[in-house]
Amino acid sequence: xxxxxxxxxxxxxxxxxxxxxxxxxxxxxxxxxxxxxxxxxxxxxxxxxxxxxxxxxxxxxxxxxxxxxxxxxxxxxxxxxxxxxxxxxxxxxxxxxxxxxxxxxxxxxxxxx
Amino acid sequence: xxxxxxxxxxxxxxxxxxxxxxxxxxxxxxxxxxxxxxxxxxxxxxxxxxxxxxxxxxxxxxxxxxxxxxxxxxxxxxxxxxxxxxxxxxxxxxxxxxxxxxxxxxxxxxxx
Numbered sequence: 001x002x003x004x005x006x007x008x009x010x011x012x013x014x015x016x017x018x019x020x021x022x023x024x025x026x027x028x029x030x031x032x033x034x035x036x037x038x039x040x041x042x043x044x045x046x047x048x049x050x051x052x053x054x055x056x057x058x059x060x061x062x063x064x065x066x067x068x069x070x071x072x073x074x075x076x077x078x079x080x081x082x083x084x085x086x087x088x089x090x091x092x093x094x095x096x097x098x099x100x101x102x103x104x105x106x107x108x109x110x111x112x113x
Numbered sequence: 114x115x116x117x118x119x120x121x122x123x124x125x126x127x128x129x130x131x132x133x134x135x136x137x138x139x140x141x142x143x144x145x146x147x148x149x150x151x152x153x154x155x156x157x158x159x160x161x162x163x164x165x166x167x168x169x170x171x172x173x174x175x176x177x178x179x180x181x182x183x184x185x186x187x188x189x190x191x192x193x194x195x196x197x198x199x200x201x202x203x204x205x206x207x208x209x210x211x212x213x214x215x216x217x218x219x220x221x222x223x224x225x
Contacts, residue, residue, distance in 0.1 A: 004155070101158075102155075103155035105154055
């Protein structure tokens with residue numbers, strides 16, 4: 001069973017702080033990793049994709065991938081109340097030709113002024 | 114504007130009724146997907162299509178059907194066999210089946 005695990009939260013951080021969101025996955029053959037942001041009642045929107053070990057930065061967002069530990073994280077610097085949303089981790093494709101994404105249940109982030 | 118559209122935004126189904134959710138994209142993407150989202154759960158794949166006139170079952174296909182007669186369109190029918198259809202339905206597309214997926218705005222299905 002291919003699994004993607006996230007802490008459901010809520011993760012509460014003060015405005016201006018760094019929010020750290022974590023995701024673990026079960027299939028060591030996974031090759032692509034995505035972070036989506038989903039506001040309440042809306043559809044997911046892509047924030048970051050990462051394919052290689054290490055860090056990838058885009059503005060206030062940094063994705064970190066460690067394939068040996070089967071771990072991917074998203075850091076949000078200078079958190080703003082507008083960052084309050086659910087963050088979904090998605091992983092795929094998997095070894096053996098299973099080329100679909102598996103989504104975690106999401107972590108709810110609350111940024112308070 | 115390029116994008117993915119879904120209609121209707123809200124849909125009400127009566128017992129025993131089949132309903133069809135629309136998904137259209139003008140991104141020239143080959144692959145299209147249907148997901149279901151329930152509160153507190155991750156997205157679950159219902160059906161996906163890698164190319165016109167071809168589609169595969171996802172993890173929860175029972176009670177659903179799809180067609181892919183045109184590259185731009187991938188409608189989902191929720192049949193009366195789906196006993197618990199209340200959910201948020203999301204359509205997505207990607208240039209190919211191994212690339213980033215982009216989502217439409219979603220359709221919320223409720224049972225009367």
